[in-house]
Each structure stands twice: as C-alpha cells, then as structure tokens.
Amino acid sequence: MPISRMELAGAGAPEALVKRILQAEPNLPVPVPIQELCARLGILKIEDLDTDAFEGGLATDAKRSEGTILAKPGGEPRRRFTIAHELGHFLMAHHVPDQPGRFLCKSSDLLRLTAKASDPRQRREVEANRFATLMLMPPHRLRAAMADCREPDLQHVLGLAREFAVGKEVAARVYVQYHPERIAIVVAGKGRVQRCYRSLSFPDVTCGVGSPIPTGSLYHSTPHRPNTASGIAARSPDLWIDVKRDLRVPSLTEQVYLQQNGFAMILLRLEPVPEESAAERRLDEGWRYRFHSGRR
Secondary structure (H helix, E strand, O other): OOOOHHHHOOOOOHHHHHHHHHHHOOOOOOOOOHHHHHHHOOEEEEEEOOOOOOOEEEEEOOOOOOEEEEEOOOOHHHHHHHHHHHHHHHHOOOOOOOEOOEEEEOOOHHHOOOOOOOOHHHHHHHHHHHHHHHHHOOHHHHHHHOOOOOOOOHHHHHHHHHHHOOOHHHHHHHHHHHOOOOEEEEEEEOOEEEEEEEOOOOOOOOOOOOOEOOOOOHHHHOOOOOOOEOOOEEEOHHHOOOOOOOOOOOOEEEEEEEOOOOEEEEEEEEOOOOOOOHHHHHHHHHHHHHHHHOOO
16 A cells, blocks of 8 residues: 555545545545554554553554554454544644543444534544545545435345445445435334434434334334345334325335344434425315315
8 A cells, every 4th residue: 555644634524535535546445454454554563452441442653653542342443443543643633632632432423423612622523524425435435325325225235244344334324314205214223223323415304313213113013024124014103203294295114134143233214295286275275275265
C-alpha cells in the first residue's frame, strides 16, 4: 500500500480523509484490508482489549506520530469496525481524548450517529463512525454493489455485509441511507425496538426505543427461520407511522430477518400513494355534499 500520513496532511474531516486515502489507493480491495492500512498510517500494533466495559481503545503519543489500537475480541466484522473507528480517532488531530494519550470507546459509542452540539465527545464518536463506515464501505464500491438493489430486500443487506465484511447493522444503516425508496429498518431485541434507521423520506416511526414490536407486525405472525430473511408481506401502515385520517392511506410492507441471538431486523417500505383520479374526487365530493346537506 503506497498511502502514507504525509498525503493526509490538512484533511481533518472523515470524508476528506477517506477521499485522500482512496485517491492514493484507487484499487483498494474489498473487503478493505483495514489492519494493513493501519500499519501504513502509524499504528504499531493491534491488540485485544480484555474488558467488558469498552469495545475499543487507542493509545498514542502527544504528537499522534504512532499508536496502538485495542479491540475487543469477537466477531470479525465487529472487530473490523472497531479498528476502523479507532483509526479515525488517530488520524483526526482535533480529536482530543478524555485522558491524555488514551481513547476508550463503549459499544454505544460505535453506534452513535448524532451528537449534541454542546458535547464534543459525542461529536468525536460520530465522526469516527463516519470515517469507519466510509473506509470499510468505499462509496464507489458501494454504488456498484447497490446498482442492482432497486427493490428493497433484506437479502441485499446480508449481501453487503458479506461483501464488505461488516456487521449486519452497519450494512443496514448504509442501505437505508443510500437506497432510493422510502424505507426504514427497525432493529429489535427480545421483542422490543432497540434502534431504527430511516431514509430521509420515511416518516417518523411511532414505536420508540424500548417499545414492544406491534402485535400486528409480521415479526409476530409466523415462526421465522433463524438467519433467513422472510417473505415480504403487506401490513397496516398505522402499526409504525402516524396515518393522517383525512389523507389517502399509503401501503406498507414488512420483511423480517431473525438472528439466533434474539435480535431481528424488520424492513419497512412505504409505497407511493397513488394520485386520486378526477372520477374519484367527484365521487368523494358528492358523498361529502350529501353527508353535510343531510341528503341520501
């Protein structure tokens, strides 16, 4: 790998860093060899983190000239994201650790997508996650991989996770972000909502974190085979979103992927609401007139 720290000088934002790396490495293979990349960029060692309190960490000198990444042992996709996250902390010079020379990140930090403007630590974790996602799933490779993913399907999410060697939830977040349809993916654990990722065009999901999965959901309807995406079925949209009663009701479909550890992903898709025809409008206006005038 020809990339070096010198080529990253002046790039502080996650997007700028990844752009510089990809310019230097136009043929970077997929899955991205993240440990080799770390070695070229000043990371001396990657060691196991032997604690349940944290998911990853970074030890570095004051000048950020070299460092050691610590990552909790476990599934390889999860560990790869942790390593990429800590590399992001290392490369972004404005990331100041809580303790001199040491970053320690919890599992919740590696899930963080938004931050309070007044909380610099949260902003650092969001940036490190953006870097990790872009680095492990380079945009030009992701566009090619998603070119045939026109009809939303959890099989696509599973395929992306395999191709890029990332966790299923990381793949789900990216899939929702870049898919052109109005979709959302609900992550559930033990029958309750844990997280929800929505495309910009998908309305707010009314089931908040900690809420039980609605009883009318496909999640409850039939026994699901673990590690196998279900079929796609129509469901009432008001299970998940606030349906305005005076407007035409959109149609919604669900698909479920159940994992053996009790977690599940539920793909929601909203179909475009068909426009009302002129004949339907006249009929509706006629019924409204008869109702308000008292005529039959």
